[in-house]
Amino acid sequence: MAKGTGLLLLISILSAQDPTLLQVRVIEGDRAVYPIGSRATRGITIQVTDELGKPAEAASVSFRLPDEGPSGTFSTGSKTEIVTTRADGRASVWGMQWNRTAGSFDIRITAVKGQTRAGTICPQFLSDSPAASARIGGRGGHKWLWISIALAGAAAGGVFASGLISKKAGSVSSSDIPGLTIGTPTIILGRP
Numbered sequence: 001m002a003k004g005t006g007l008l009l010l011i012s013i014l015s016a017q018d019p020t021l022l023q024v025r026v027i028e029g030d031r032a033v034y035p036i037g038s039r040a041t042r043g044i045t046i047q048v049t050d051e052l053g054k055p056a057e058a059a060s061v062s063f064r065l066p067d068e069g070p071s072g073t074f075s076t077g078s079k080t081e082i083v084t085t086r087a088d089g090r091a092s093v094w095g096m097q098w099n100r101t102a103g104s105f106d107i108r109i110t111a112v113k114g115q116t117r118a119g120t121i122c123p124q125f126l127s128d129s130p131a132a133s134a135r136i137g138g139r140g141g142h143k144w145l146w147i148s149i150a151l152a153g154a155a156a157g158g159v160f161a162s163g164l165i166s167k168k169a170g171s172v173s174s175s176d177i178p179g180l181t182i183g184t185p186t187i188i189l190g191r192p
Contacts, residue, residue: 018114019050022059026109026122027090033125036100040072043094044122048085048111055089059113063093070103070126072096085111102128 029044044063048056065071065079074081075095083091091111106121 019056019116021051022056022111022113022116022118023049023053024061024109024111024118024120025049026120028092029122029124031123031125033127034098035130036098036102036126036128038098040094040096040098043092044107044109045090045092046109046111046120046122048089048091048113048118050113055085055087056111056113057085057087057089059085059089059091059111061085061091062108062110062112064108064110065096066105070099070101070105070124072098072126098126102126 025047027045027047029042032040032042032044034040046061048059048061050056061083063074063081063083065073067079071079073079073096074093075097081093083093085091104123104125106123108119108121110117110119
């Protein structure tokens with residue numbers, strides 16, 4: 001056997017072995033808040049890596065919901081969903097149907113590759129508050145917050161510019177700028 005061939009064989013054998021350490025990290029869905037009785041519109045995505053930080057492909061990942069209290073079922077109707085990681089080491093579940101019990105709970109996540117195991121939890125919260133549906137991205141999530149802020153800034157800039165144009169000379173004081181009120185909560189620019 002040639003010297004180079006033996007080295008390639010050794011590298012091939014070592015790379016085919018199971019990892020000695022797995023790490024599980026929640027990438028998306030950690031600490032989400034959902035309205036009670038709703039269906040999850042976003043999922044939970046985790047990434048499994050080996051001892052070198054490389055993605056662990058084909059690891060078996062179990063997502064487990066609590067049997068009692070705030071909880072739900074996966075799209076299969078079960079409390080447990082098992083998924084295999086892709087080449088990037090990621091696995092996802094989504095479409096959970098939440099029950100009608102408000103409160104916090106943990107989804108237990110366990111990854112297995114060969115004889116190596118690792119786990120983590122993903123905290124979740126079910127709320128009976130109407131604001132919960134807006135908080136978890138109902139109809140655009142934070143996008144509408146940023147659009148509202150941009151519109152408020154543009155409106156304030158327009159009011160300020162019109163005050164500057166209407167002045168023939170001198171400086172503009174804050175008392176020269178009319179107040180601007182935008183929905184709930186009330187934001188007032190200038191004097192009230």
